[in-house]
Amino acid sequence: MEIADGQIIAEQRFPSPNPEVALSLITYNSGGLKVKGMLAKPVGYEPSDGFLYLRGGIKNVGKVRPARIAQFASEGFTVFAPFYRGNQGGEGDEDFAGEDRQDAFAAFRLLKSLPEVRDVHIFGFSRGGVMALLTALEFPEAASMATWGGVSDMALTYVERKDLRRMMKRVIGGTPVKYPERYQYRTPLYRLEHLKVPVLIIHGAKDGNVSAEHSYRLEKRLKELGKPVESWYFGEFTHYFPPAVNRKVVADVTKWMKSHSRK
16 A cells, blocks of 8 residues: 555654653654654643744754754744654655655645644755755645744855855756756755745844845845835844744744634
8 A cells, every 4th residue: 555645654752851741762753764853742732833943954963863853842832843864764765855845745634634733834944955956846735934043045045155065066966057956956945936935034134054134045035026025134143043043933933823824
């Protein structure tokens, strides 16, 4: 029998840093691959909205942190964070917003299939920004989308991050000059006219990992197209916010998302 994308294959309880949040390691189907992810459910909140957490980095850089997932779940969301293919025991190979976008799409379907979940919101951090935009384009029924320190232009990442060029050439298969179409495929800026989901942009102006230019370009394009967008820029912060500010922004993001719930 064929297994549907997003169908849970296995679930294993995982120690939670928060007694109000239950964590599980999930194995789910994504295009015939067994991919891993983490599910967080708030104890005592049912039904709840779904929160798709799309991590940044690649491989062991930017791994999903249980405490971070629990932080969002404690705000009253059922959170699922895919590890992406090839990571932490999952099948396949991560390819930096190429075919591994299917893991995000299948994760969205997984959340939608849970009986306690109503609307599904999409959140992307760092490289997860492009994953979030691609997922929002794929699922116009999503309630909202937020990108925090998010990539929006993959060619710009290649230009800015000299330390990532070797990896990007290997994973993507060349440079943006030689293979512009491979970078455009990973750059949702070119397809925003199809976006139906309200967008929240969060960025530290001193971000050296993903420059605020990514968010400026995204905001400019969305406004040109008349799309609903809100932007929160923090002039004094980098890619990582101080803990107290981080907690405040998490609370504000989840409040913003709840204001866009439709059910």
